[in-house]
Amino acid sequence: MDHLAHVSNQPNSQPQSQISHLALDIGGSLIKLVYFCRYDDSCRDDDELRSQNESLGSKSDNSRPVLGGKLHFAKFETSKINDCLEFIHSMKLHLGGFHDCTAPSSDKIFIKATGGGAYKFADLFKEKLSVSLDKEDEMECLVTGANFLLKAVHQEAFTYLDGQKEFAQIDPNDLYPYLLVNIGSGVSMIKVDGDGKFERVSGTSLGGGTFWGLGRLLTKCKNFDELLELSHQGNNRVIDMLVGDIYGGTDYAKIGLSATTIASSFGKAISDNKELVDYKPEDISRSLLRMISNNIGQISYLNALRFGLKRIFFAGFFIRGHAYTMDTISVAVNFWSKGEAEAMFLRHEGFLGALGAFMSYEKQCLDGLTVNKIPQRFPISVSSAGNKIYCSMNGKSNGNESIECTVYGT
Amino acid sequence: MDHLAHVSNQPNSQPQSQISHLALDIGGSLIKLVYFCRYDDSCRDDDELRSQNESLGSKSDNSRPVLGGKLHFAKFETSKINDCLEFIHSMKLHLGGFHDCTAPSSDKIFIKATGGGAYKFADLFKEKLSVSLDKEDEMECLVTGANFLLKAVHQEAFTYLDGQKEFAQIDPNDLYPYLLVNIGSGVSMIKVDGDGKFERVSGTSLGGGTFWGLGRLLTKCKNFDELLELSHQGNNRVIDMLVGDIYGGTDYAKIGLSATTIASSFGKAISDNKELVDYKPEDISRSLLRMISNNIGQISYLNALRFGLKRIFFAGFFIRGHAYTMDTISVAVNFWSKGEAEAMFLRHEGFLGALGAFMSYEKQCLDGLTVNKIPQRFPISVSSAGNKIYCSMNGKSNGNESIECTVYGT
Numbered sequence: 088m089d090h091l092a093h094v095s096n097q098p099n100s101q102p103q104s105q106i107s108h109l110a111l112d113i114g115g116s117l118i119k120l121v122y123f124c125r126y127d128d129s130c131r132d133d134d135e136l137r138s139q140n141e142s143l144g145s146k147s148d149n150s151r152p153v154l155g156g157k158l159h160f161a162k163f164e165t166s167k168i169n170d171c172l173e174f175i176h177s178m179k180l181h182l183g184g185f186h187d188c189t190a191p192s193s194d195k196i197f198i199k200a201t202g203g204g205a206y207k208f209a210d211l212f213k214e215k216l217s218v219s220l221d222k223e224d225e226m227e228c229l230v231t232g233a234n235f236l237l238k239a240v241h242q243e244a245f246t247y248l249d250g251q252k253e254f255a256q257i258d259p260n261d262l263y264p265y266l267l268v269n270i271g272s273g274v275s276m277i278k279v280d281g282d283g284k285f286e287r288v289s290g291t292s293l294g295g296g297t298f299w300g301l302g303r304l305l306t307k308c309k310n311f312d313e314l315l316e317l318s319h320q321g322n323n324r325v326i327d328m329l330v331g332d333i334y335g336g337t338d339y340a341k342i343g344l345s346a347t348t349i350a351s352s353f354g355k356a357i358s359d360n361k362e363l364v365d366y367k368p369e370d371i372s373r374s375l376l377r378m379i380s381n382n383i384g385q386i387s388y389l390n391a392l393r394f395g396l397k398r399i400f401f402a403g404f405f406i407r408g409h410a411y412t413m414d415t416i417s418v419a420v421n422f423w424s425k426g427e428a429e430a431m432f433l434r435h436e437g438f439l440g441a442l443g444a445f446m447s448y449e450k451q452c453l454d455g456l457t458v459n460k461i462p463q464r465f466p467i468s469v470s471s472a473g474n475k476i477y478c479s480m481n482g483k484s485n486g487n488e489s490i491e492c493t494v495y496g497t
Numbered sequence: 498m499d500h501l502a503h504v505s506n507q508p509n510s511q512p513q514s515q516i517s518h519l520a521l522d523i524g525g526s527l528i529k530l531v532y533f534c535r536y537d538d539s540c541r542d543d544d545e546l547r548s549q550n551e552s553l554g555s556k557s558d559n560s561r562p563v564l565g566g567k568l569h570f571a572k573f574e575t576s577k578i579n580d581c582l583e584f585i586h587s588m589k590l591h592l593g594g595f596h597d598c599t600a601p602s603s604d605k606i607f608i609k610a611t612g613g614g615a616y617k618f619a620d621l622f623k624e625k626l627s628v629s630l631d632k633e634d635e636m637e638c639l640v641t642g643a644n645f646l647l648k649a650v651h652q653e654a655f656t657y658l659d660g661q662k663e664f665a666q667i668d669p670n671d672l673y674p675y676l677l678v679n680i681g682s683g684v685s686m687i688k689v690d691g692d693g694k695f696e697r698v699s700g701t702s703l704g705g706g707t708f709w710g711l712g713r714l715l716t717k718c719k720n721f722d723e724l725l726e727l728s729h730q731g732n733n734r735v736i737d738m739l740v741g742d743i744y745g746g747t748d749y750a751k752i753g754l755s756a757t758t759i760a761s762s763f764g765k766a767i768s769d770n771k772e773l774v775d776y777k778p779e780d781i782s783r784s785l786l787r788m789i790s791n792n793i794g795q796i797s798y799l800n801a802l803r804f805g806l807k808r809i810f811f812a813g814f815f816i817r818g819h820a821y822t823m824d825t826i827s828v829a830v831n832f833w834s835k836g837e838a839e840a841m842f843l844r845h846e847g848f849l850g851a852l853g854a855f856m857s858y859e860k861q862c863l864d865g866l867t868v869n870k871i872p873q874r875f876p877i878s879v880s881s882a883g884n885k886i887y888c889s890m891n892g893k894s895n896g897n898e899s900i901e902c903t904v905y906g907t
Contacts, residue, residue, distance in 0.1 A: 114743065115738050115742065115743040115760060115761060115764055116761075116764070116767055166767075166768060166769065202743070203740070203742075203743030203744035203745065203749070204743065204745075206744050206745045206747060207743065207744060207745030207746075208745070209745075224751060225749070226751075226752060271761075272738055272743070272760060272761035272764045272767075273738070273759075273760040273761040273764070287752045289795075289799075289833070291792065291795065292737070292759040292760060292761055292762040292764075292788065292791065293703075293762055293788065293792060294761050294764075295761070296738050296760075296761030296762070296763065296764030296767055297761055297762045297763045297764065297788070299766075299767045300736070300738075300761070300762075300763030300764050300765065300766030300767050301711070301763045301766065303766055303767060304715060304763070304766050304772075304773045304776070305714060305715070305773075307772075311767075326710070327702070328525050328682055328683070328706050328710075330613070332525065332613075333524065333525040333612070333613030333614065333617065333682070334613035334616050334617060335613065335614075335616045335617030335618070335619075336617075337616060339613070339635070341634060341636075342636060342697045349683075349702040350525060350613075350682060350683040350702060350706075351525055351526075351681075351682035351683040351702055351704050351705070351706030351707055351710070352702040352703055352706070352707045352710075353706065353707045353710035353711045353714070354525055354526070354682045354683070354702075354704075354706030354707065354710050355710065356709075356710030356711065356713055356714050357526055357576075357682075357706055357709045357710045357713060357721075358576060359576065362714075362717075363714045363715075366714070378702065378703065378707070381702065382701065382703060382792065385699075385701065385796065386795065386796060386799065389699075389796065389799040389800070389803065390799070392803060393799065393802060393803065423699070
């Protein structure tokens with residue numbers, strides 16, 4: 088990777104067609120990337136999308152140029168940050184930052200970044216890509232990203248219960264207040280009252296990192312998705328102690344606990360008769376997933392209740408659109424709220440922070456050179472390309488989901 | 498154990514000096530026993546206590562005979578229920594139940610019992626000891642036991658913070674409302690408004706069974722106490738992902754998270770570089786204990802907040818007077834409540850349910866034969882024998898702690 092340090096970082100040397108804009112969210116487990124590509128640049132995927140763009144591109148606002156294109160998403164494991172740097176370099180994404188207009192003679196390029204890794208890895212980005220990371224507050228980015236998705240992207244939010252996915256009609260004028268629960272390595276719970284109006288009210292350390300960390304130790308799975316996949320075939324009753332196990336098969340009806348309610352997660356593992364090798368990885372995975380999802384659902388509900396919030400949106404890369412995870416969270420919220428509150432999920436669940444960092448470009452004063460190429464404002468009429476997965480740029484990056492949109496230049 | 502089935506169960510055949518009264522709380526992991534012995538019976542421990550009793554015994558209420566004696570406590574693992582049956586048999590504790598006065602000719606003896614095992618193991622008690630378990634509601638017993646301890650036993654409740662244990666002065670007239678958090682295999686959270694006035698408002702499946710179950714799988718420890726002991730020498734930072742790990746060593750000060758705050762429990766275990774065998778059992782134990790204690794503290798606080806309860810009493814056998822457990826729960830309650838709420842602990846933490854079952858004897862109509870030997874009502878002036886641990890009756894039962902007290906006959 089050392090050769091990256093010597094690469095030119097002059098925007099002028101790039102053909103206009105390759106200009107993109109990149110924002111990063113560097114978390115404890117994953118690095119999330121959002122980058123915008125115009126349809127007429129090298130990120131273009133197919134002619135069909137180009138023709139769609141042409142129709143979108145005909146719209147205009149205040150005579151500013153309209154740039155049709157797509158927001159692309161990618162992710163890498165934080166431990167494999169060199170793969171991420173390589174990807175950014177190969178795509179020349181690092182050239183799409185901004186220059187510091189307070190020092191016009193400077194060639195310094197800034198890339199918007201959030202998450203703890205924006206601090207931790209700032210020197211590495213400087214060394215390898217010759218860019219500075221312009222740090223944006225993590226919670227602010229999550230909220231900006233969520234508000235954007237909920238207001239601008241059609242069919243972004245949905246409920247999931249009993250295997251049924253149902254898109255929610257969100258009135259942008261009746262969005263606030265809501266509770267945003269972002270499940271990354273850890274979990275943040277944020278009360279959102281408006282654009283830029285929010286408070287981190289709670290959180291829990293039992294998050295995606297706990298599922299994957301404990302899961303790795305207990306099952307020897309090699310990656311998060313494999314562990315999640317395993318849980319499909321698992322049966323949590325093998326390891327969890329149920330109310331019925333304690334009560335000899337019956338309910339504890341007086342307080343509304345059925346025989347199948349989990350009394351103690353992993354409680355059956357106290358038995359002397361079995362060691363770790365005697366349990367199936369799929370059963371362990373299922374118990375673990377249920378323990379963590381249920382706990383997050385419960386704490387989220389208690390916080391929603393505390394502030395009188397009816398809507399709870401769950402996001403973050405822990406979920407990954409996984410049916411059983413969503414179902415457990417939904418059931419937990421429904422159970423603890425006695426049907427009063429409802430869990431909702433976001434299609435672009437993992438990219439809130441990166442999207443928020445991306446949106447923060449509009450706060451910058453931009454120099455003349457790049458001004459008409461930088462996305463400035465997302466129109467509310469942004470269209471979505473749906474759930475299509477676009478090409479993986481390399482073997483390590485998967486699950487990219489782009490949003491087709493138009494942006495306005497100045 | 499089969500010989501037990503043939504033992505005589507006639508109270509008449511017992512010398513009066515051996516009459517005791519027994520109540521059971523049979524949970525998912527542990528069986529808790531409470532039994533009362535008069536000082537002049539075979540349970541007597543030493544002359545000093547006898548002389549104390551004589552002075553206590555001089556008190557009288559409504560001319561009823563006063564019986565001085567001690568409440569004894571014992572516990573067994575539920576999986577080793579045969580040891581428990583053997584203990585009860587050898588101590589002849591099963592003879593101190595009551596007869597069904599609605600069927601005067603019946604020799605049927607009932608023993609008060611609570612917990613799910615009172616249902617699950619009813620047939621076993623019948624078969625082995627020829628006694629019937631008279632089932633009392635689990636939550637009701639916990640509340641009765643807690644109210645008894647908080648009102649009647651001197652220096653029962655205490656706070657624990659920064660290594661300092663401080664006894665709380667509880668005014669029996671200003672006890673309610675409070676939140677009772679019983680941490681057994683699972684966790685129950687009960688809002689207590691008065692004698693017999695309560696509601697189970699919440700709970701979590703992440704309890705003592707989770708600590709011990711996951712701990713067994715991850716460390717190969719052979720018993721709960723060994724695992725708890727290990728945590729003393731452990732360092733949770735080896736496995737937990739801290740805010741500082743994500744932020745490159747710095748705080749996330751804006752939202753009040755210091756660099757040492759746990760962002761993700763077991764989050765460092767996502768690393769490809771280490772397998773389970775590469776982690777020290779003591780570090781695993783510490784992370785596990787902190788994860789579960791902190792989570793219970795948080796959910797408890799959120800429920801206390803919901804109902805405006807300032808006092809939270811933590812009980813159940815998970816705690817075992819363990820300094821680090823209490824410290825973590827206290828810190829969690831203090832952290833999430835911003836100092837508004839306070840965690841308190843009970844010296845007889847593990848025996849609330851069994852005590853409550855024991856107290857329920859007073860509800861029974863009693864036959865003429867046993868009436869003057871059965872404890873009926875505990876005076877508020879009951880004294881405590883302090884933290885002394887009395888003899889373990891066998892190798893598997895330890896941590897017995899008796900309460901010296903007087904009871905009134907009728």
